[in-house]
Amino acid sequence: MITPNPPQRALRLHRELDRVWGRPAGWRGILTSVNHSELGLRFMVTAFVFFAIAGCLAMLIRAQLATPGGAFLDTALYNQFFTMHGSLMMFLFAIPMLEGLGMYLLPKMLGSRDLAFPRLSALGWWCYLFGGLIILSALVAGVAPDGGWFMYTPLSSKTYSPGINADVWLLGVTFVEISALAAAVEITVTILRMRAPRMKLTEMPLFAWYMLGTSAMMLVGFPPLILASMLLEIERAFDWPFFDVTRGGDPLLWQHLFWLFGHPEVYIIFLPAAGAISTILPVMCRTKIMGYGAIVAAVLGLVFLSFGLWVHHMFTVGIPHMALAFFSAASALVAVPTAVQIFAWIGTIWQGRPEMRLPMLHLMGFFSTFVMGGLTGVMLAIVPFNWQAHDTAFVTAHLHYVLIGGFVFPMMAAAVYWMPLFTGRAAVRGLGPTAFWLILIGFHGTFFIMHLTGLLGMPRRIDVYPDNSEWIWTNLVSSFFGFVMAAGFALFALDLLLQILFGERTRRDPWQADTLEWAMPMPAPSYNIASLPFPGQSALQLARGEGLLPGAPRGRRETLVVDAISGAPRHIAVLPGNSALPIVTAAVIGGFVLLMLFGFYPLAPFGLAAIGVTVWQWHKFMGSQSDEPPIEAAPGVSLPVNHSVPDGLARTGLTCLLIANGTFFTCYLFAVGFLSVIAPGWPAPESTIGTLPAGTLAAVLILILIAASGLARFPLATGSTVALPLLLLGLGVTGGLAMLLDDPTRHARDALRAAGLGYVALHCAIAALFALLCLVQRRDGRLAEGRVAAWPIWRAWQDFTLATTLILVLLIAAQEIL
């Protein structure tokens, strides 16, 4: 048992903490803030703006379809609008919204002062903003992507989409996805390592379990999309034929990679929303959630199953029926964990005393839509029916039932539930229920009838239907109620705005909830809580500093790092403060994206170098040049500072990043295997790589990497002096290998080899930078006895580079021999 700290004056603690954790007022503060509350709110507000824009596009689409002749938009513009509607809703609304909610809530719910990597949160938001602005500019300029949000090749390849439109999608979305990966790493590490002292993994709030599942899925789900986007952009820019069926590529490779991301994506969106439901519903029913363990198991089951059913988006591409039957069963199976959750929630309602307050109303909106969306989902998982319904308005109806039902309604419940925490103000009575009913009636009016439109044969994405008078009335109904729904959303936004402007100050914990985020002043201060909570401590005790690590006596941002499973306190992490590096780095990456977008390829290497130089600046905060005595976080609890522990947050973060990177590499291997086995244009033409020179160079490269991995094991990175020149030599060897390769434009095999070599070269370069970092840190004393600094990171990266290079070399050798 931990003894509490002696009480102090709460106001003094607040001033001390706010001085350290706050940010300067004005523009400088806005541009340099790294605070998770501020960035979480920014993510959510920005996402809502994109929701509004994408919603307006939806209204234009509905206006066009209200009549069969549809003279409202021309086809080219209509194609841009529906592509942008889907892309914005998916990539610039749903994903950032859930990231923002997680980033805002998790440290508070878990009892931490910030996320694990505050500067990374800021980098993510700036990348999201800049990427979003690039995509929006394309819309304004009339050159928005127009190939559908799924961007199927060959329609999206250079031959059939010669304009810049497709490049905007590929580069812009990938740029935005930096924020998704950053958030995934950040959220995983925060949940695993930054909980309140002694909060076991098995006892944390359900929302954290849901977000852990979400972030794990993001780490594994986004790499296939990023790989696919990069390959397609390389094909468009340099004519490397990954998807060109005449040269050994295959458009189905795009579909596999896209849906390998695209289906998990649906659950990435649903899980945080379900997490909000599992948090809010018991509070509205004045009870505890039913079946905590079953729900955790359901979340883990969803995470696992969701990666096994991407093919149900591809039932009509000509895969043999028995293979489809497997994916059909897997797709249906995913309904089981969902059903477990639904019935756990109903059981919670039954065991409690439900009260129909505004968040609960939105949860009822969720039930009345999502259940139907789930059931039509099971129907679509059945192959023969899918063959009829695929790519018709029936699917449009289904996916809106699932996404609006499974995400938007819970998010509205979450918004009205947590608004007092965001703003410190209570809701203004009146508009909320009206907005809800308008949205609910508008929603069902729009999409219920759309099932019928689809069954009557209307394909998705058509802009006119002059010969099908039987679709007129159903479309007119959908369009009418679409505008009702839009009015409801406008009213909902107005209601929130009124609450921000005119709501009365509210007391702490207005819903009488028992999660930790309500144990802090409202709105939440920059540092969240004056001391970190032991089990059972009250909000008042925490404010008076009776928990762990009270105040900021050392004038820096300190928070607790715990054991991933047991929650036992391990060490104190010193987090970086406000910084301009995130915005500068995002701007430099944005510059590189623009160079690629406008085809200034000769300048691209300079862009990459600029990114390298900027990212290099990030290390300057890391480490300490002197030993520091352990900090007494509470009477009898002395904890070391992160500089002196080998197992810091950065190490866990790198592990997450390597999981994502490994998935990326595995997807590359999948691409090689898929093309060589399935694609029509194989076997590839005779390779002209000289076996002797190429084999020798590859062997040299492997030997260099083995040596570097060995050197990285020398105590305290003493090996970095030798490893650095060796790695630079290795980089030279990859250059030599590049000279020997066959022309990558000749055949997909040669293109894949060149891409693989590029991957290896990039990893060698980054390994060299890590070795250099260790060298620099050894010079300035940050890496010394008892202070490991970047050493463990370099070692892990070096081993990863060796492993992937070895696999790649063996693969190419096998291709050559067989």
Add this chain to the structure above:
Amino acid sequence: MVPALAGCGGPLSTLAPQGPAAADIATLLWAMLAGAALITVLVLGLIWHGFARRNPRAPGEAFWIKGMGLGFSFAVLFAVVGSGIWVGERIQARPGADVVRVEAVARQWSWRFGQPGPEDEIVWTEGRLHIPAGTPVDVVIRSEDVIHAFWVPQLAGKMDALPGRDNILRIEASKPGLYHGTSAEFSGTGYAGMRFEVLAYDPAAPPAFSDLTTREAP
């Protein structure tokens, strides 16, 4: 099944099947739709009852998680997936002596069809496919450019037309007649107008094969 609802017709309606595959799928659809409606009513009723309930002796976790969450959902899914696989197997293209083989070639934004003529030579037509009624027909589908999909809702489900490889779809019209088809995979600006027709003729009196001329290009 004869559509019970008025307004289920229309030339592209999956609810007005005119061939065995489409009829099987429509039956499957109506069954699943009825089941889905029942489950929706059941779930929403349970929630409603959670509010209205007076009896404090509510069923416990075992009933909700194991009984409903696992037992009920597994039972339903087993039935649905099983019947789906059964129907799916019935409508596959299988080799047979009496199967007619035709070709459908898609390009932006029209269809070209090759069908066996009176002397079994292949006759090519634009936008109109001719098949004997009451006979299973395997359509070999491919694309010359981007991805399209061949779909005649009243006869069967859809199948993608891909560049570089052939897909085969089994269709059959029970009676002679003119059936409408459309491409069902987004293919660019001409997509909405990418329609075609299937003329199912009495095998005893094959007509002269002709192009689709009634429709004007968009």
